Structure formats: C-alpha cells, structure tokens
Amino acid sequence: MNLRLLVVRVIVVLTALLGVNYVAWRWLVSVNWDAWWIAVPLVVAETYSLVDSLLFGLTMWRLRDRDTPPPPEPGLTVDVFIATYNEPIDLVMRTARAAQAITYPHRTYVLDDGNRPEMRRAAEAEGIEWLTRSADWAGMPRHAKAGNLNNALLATEGEFFLILDADQVPLPDILDKTLGYFADEKMAMVQTPQWFENVPDHDPLGSQAPLFYGPIQQGKDGWNAAFFCGSNAVIRREAMMQLGVSRYVGEVELGVHRALRTARAVLRQARRSVARDDVVVREALDSIAREVTEARRAISGGAALYDVTYRFQQRVADVRRQLVAADLQTLQSDLAAIAELEGIGADPDLVFADVDEGVLQQLAHRDWSPLGAVETVQALVEAVDVDRSGEAQAIMPLATISVTEDMATCMRLHGLGWRSAYHDEVLAHGLAPEDLQTMLTQRLRWAQGTMQVMFRENPLVQRGLTIAQRLMYFATMWSYLAGFAALVYIAAPVVYLTLGILPVSALSTEFFIRLVPFLVVNQLLFWVVADGRPTWRGQQYSLALFPVWIASVTTAFGNVFRGRSLDFAVTPKTRREPQGPAWHLVRPQLWAMALLVVAAVAGVVRVATGQANVPGTAFNLVWVAFDLLIFSVIIQAARYRGFAPVAGVDDVPEVADDDHTSPRTTDRTTDRTTEGAS
C-alpha cells in the first residue's frame, strides 16, 4: 500500500467515526421534538449525508491507480462504433475521420439511427461503413441508443468494440492504450474519461467531472465496479453476447411464467365476454385452459421450457384447426344447399375447395386464427413461447430498462462475473452542452436513467454481485437523492432566522464539538483524494441542481411504477434565447436564494430588537452564507453565453443545435457529478 492510500484510509476511518458519533448523538439526544416538523427532516437529511459520506469513504478505500497495461496483442479484431441520431453531418464526420485514423487496425462504423442518406453518402465517400436499423425493428420498441448498438452488434463481428458518441473525437492511440487490459480473459469493459474541450477553466456549467473520472471511478475500480459510461469505452463482444443470451433466457422464463400465472384469470375473463350459447368458442377456451394447466404441471415437474412451450403451441394449433375445420364443414354443407338451389352441383370447377390439409392449415395459422377474435387469449398464447415476439431482436445485449443503458448493462456484466477497468487518461476530446437548458436536460436524463435502474433492478438485491459492488452502484443512486436533503438544508436556517425555532435542542458547545471535526475531516478527505483536481463545482451542483434531482426521482418513479412518460413534468422546451440570461430555468433556485436573503435580514432585525440570541443567529447566518455560495453557481450558469475559444484553439465546431431530444445530449451518460460531492 502506498502512502497516499494509507492517508486516505486513515481519514476515511476518522470521517466514519466522527460522522457516526455526530449523527448518533443527534438522533439520541439533540432532536428538538417540540419542533418535530423541521427537526425530524433535518436529522434525516443529516443521516442521508452521513450515509453518502460513508459510501464515498468505502469507494475511496480501494482507490486503484492502475499500471500501464501491456501493449495489445497484434491481430485482434476491433470495431469502432460512432452512435448518431440527428447530429450535424460535419460533427459526426469529424469524429468518424478521427476514428478512422486510430492506429490499431480496426473497422469504423457510423451507426446512424436517423437513417439519413446524406450521412451515408458522407461516410461511404471516405470509406467509412454506415449502418442503420435492420427491417426487424419496424414497428418494434426502438430503445434509443441501446437499440442502435444492439442492432449493430448483430450486424458486425469484431472481438472488441469501441463506443463513441458522435461528438467524442478519439485520439489515435485510444486502442493501443486500452486493448492490453483484455489480456485478462475475464475483462469485459475498459472505460476511459469523458473530457470536454469546449469548456472554459472555470467550468460554469459543471461539465467536467474531474472527481468522477478520477478518484471515484478509480475507487469503484478497486472493488471491480468501474462503471461503463456510454462512450469512450472498449467492450469485449463475447461478454456482451453472453449477457444478451443469458438475459434472453431469463426474460423468456419470466414471460412464460407470468403468462401461465395470469392465464386462468385471462381465460375466465374471456369466457365471460363470449355469449352463453356460443358453444364453439367456449369449448375452444376450455381446451386452452386445459393446456395451460398441463403446461404448468410440466414446468413444475421440471420439464424444459422449450419443450413445454413447443407442446403448448402445438396443442393450441390443434384447437385452432378444430375451430377452422368446424367452420369449413358448415361452409361446405351451406354450399351444397346453394348448389342444389342453383343446380350447379355437377360442375366440379364450382365446387368449393375440399377441406384439404393445405387450406385448413393456412386458415388455422396464427395470423388468421379464429382465436385472434379473443385478443387477450391471443396475447396469452403468444406469451407462452420462446420467440420474444415483442422485441426486434431476441438477443438484446445492451440493457433497455433505462434511458441510460450503460449503468444497467455494466451492472449485469458484473453480475455474470465479468471484470471492468477504468483507465485514467483522456483518450477522446468531447463537446459539452454550452447552454443552461441543454445542460439541465442532460443532467435530468442521467439522473432519471439512474433512478430507473434503482427502481427496476436495485443493485442491493442483485444476485451475482459482491456486497461491495452492490454498494458501489447504490452509492451513485444514493447521491441523486441529494435534492431532498438540499430542501431541508435551505429550510432549516430560514425557519430559525425568521421564527426563532431551532431544530436542534441546543446550539451547545457539545453540538459544535461533535459537528465541526466531522465537517473538517470530510472536506479533508475530498482534498486528499482530489489530489489537485477541482471539486468545488461538483459540490455546488450537487445541491444547486436540487429541483433537477427531485424531478428525476419523481418522474422515474412515475415511469417505473405508473407507466408514465419520463417527460412528465419536465421544464417546457423553450428555445434558447441568446439575448439574456435564462433565469426562467432556475426559478426554484432563485426563490431559494431570495428566501435565504430575506431570512438573513429578518435574523439580523430579530437580534437587533432583542428577539434572538447572537450565537444562534451567527451560526445560521454562516449557514445561509454557505448556501448562497453554493447557489451562486446558478447565477453564473444562467449568464453563461457559450464557449469562446482561446486564440489558437479554433477547430472546435459549433454545436448549437437546439434539439433537446438529440441523443447527443440526452441519451448519453456519465458525469455523475453529484456523487461524493455532498
């Protein structure tokens, strides 16, 4: 163990001890129960922050600075994927040319989800391959970027692939520096940083994530939990395919079990909707019910799903054939009656095609089946099969449960026992949003994606992950709950300064003795692990974007549990107005700041008129000042007018597209800027 890690661990232990000591004392001794409505939220928020701090400490415990990997073996086959949807052709081509110029032998593909002829022409004119969705995707769920990549994985064949967003320009040695990690046969994914070249040093929008693409990823790496962040990562195809197949099996099992479980209710419902005297249909439904029972018995008896579903489908096909045969028989006798009327019975040409096997089979085919009349039953029958008919591809290696496909995919890879690595060296130069609105939309998407994963596949209960891996994933999710704590941290000083109500039983010496050392070591930990990297922006945004974090939790909750669209309650899409600062986008923050200022004035007045004591007011004024300092970043961000390159750096293209649905700004991932910053 090197000296730095030793120091980090000492501080981590100290932080944990002092933190637990403080929060335990707060719960046990110092909650002002008379003012429970503010006292309880405050102590809960403090507990939240302690857990955040402990998770951060755990992450730092195994801070891993990897050695340079060996040079890659020659002869590996590598594909470079550039994912695009609607970005300007020039922007994509700039990345594509750089991708083509990567030194390690590879094939470059533009994955054009927009299926644009001009994109295709531009790429192919320079010998770059162009791919778009196959016909299988027509009418199927598209799953955004994950779908685009899943489509490409079935159309290409390299052993490894590098994923690049359309605006991430790779350096020529990106593969030479990363392929070496795959000498480890269990290595599935190597992530490199996302770094943005169109960001000024003071980074008003908090675009760079120096803490995340650095100590946090290195810490996660130490627990074999380095995250896949959607772009600038190299992945082993075999790992993804294994993931795709195992997910396929899992989901088919789930689908069939669920269908068989609900089958009785569905059939009962269907039976009720059919007229009492419609004996034919009722008998058909009864036959299917019998087959469902049979299938359930076979599965619980350990029969293979494939065989059970095959048998089930065969039996249902029989039911369909019987229905059709009965229809045809009636038809035949009707025709005979007609023929008698007309006297055409002797003309063999006019005799209705005999119920030959071919006709019967065709009319009994799934698509024409009389069973289709009872749609719920049709859906039930289709669900008891292994073809995953609701998706374009049976194999979907990239997770589609979240708008940020990367995190869920990576978690599943880890669950299968694969390893990941974080390579701490910038090997691609990207472009960040240059206006507040796009930035806010992007952060909201990342946060929503993370919350979707938390609600759908909570890492704490995922089998196959180590305890530490579960906590590493959970830490990122936990950090997005900061919005609720921020509300309390604003409210508490306001309540004291205006109403004189203290959520803590007393601002005693003991309070300060327990709190201050904790705060100091916490900041010290940051300072040590950051090792000169700027962390203040991240700390500011983790609180200052509280409306975004709260919206992400509520919308993702509504999406996962109520089937609502994620865009429910999102900031209205107004076009960016270059004339003035975008105050309308940060109204909640401005209100919060106004409230804090008014409270501060009120506090001073109350002291001057003898209604409040000096130490309590002073403490809360410092608190208000800290809050205002945190929120000041919002003012800067709203006033930011875009990147003005320093002389000499003039090859950065303008990317002022106002389309917020672009995957470049919404489907992309990473920059978990809030993490470890509170």
Add this chain to the structure above:
Amino acid sequence: MTEFGVETRADGVGVVTPEGRLNMVSARRLREVLVGLVERGTSRIVVDLGETTFVDSSGLGALIGGLKTARQAGGDLRVARVSPAVLSVFELTNLDRILRPRPSVDGAFDD
C-alpha cells in the same frame, strides 16, 4: 368489437358494412344481421367489405351462410370492395369463384 352498418337502399337492396375484423366473435353478429334482413324481406344484400381488415374461417362461414339464406329466399348476396388481404383468404378457399367480389357497392347488383 366489430361494428355493423346496416341500411336498406331505395331499390330494396340491403347494404351491410362490417368495420374492422370479421372473426369468430363478430361472425355470429353478421349472421344474425343477414338473417334478420332476409326475414324482413330484404333478400338482395351487398356486404361491403371496404371497411373490413380481416376475415377468418368463421367470417367466411357467415358470408356463405348469408348467401344460402338469401338464395333460399329468392335473392342473392354479393360482396363488394374486397381488400387484397381479405381477397387472399377468398382465393385460398376458391370462394372467389362463388362469391365473385364486385368493385363497388352501387354496381354490385348491376349484372
């Protein structure tokens, strides 16, 4: 659920327009509608399949059943505006030779 438009034209021809899918469930209704028309004296019937997206074997059965009833009452049943998808079911069973599809509802009884 499939809807049926039913009207009787001035020339005494009944026009039945099934909308949507003509299948196991809706075929019963069609049969009732057709029988009802014949019973009330309208034995010349055009079934307008222009709004019908799908016909299964039960649907075919209902049409032929209607044809039989109409013929027995001295009338006839004709089908008009058959979509390619539905026509393929007719062709599969050679029914198109007996129920020759007519291009329009108005001209269905012209020959």
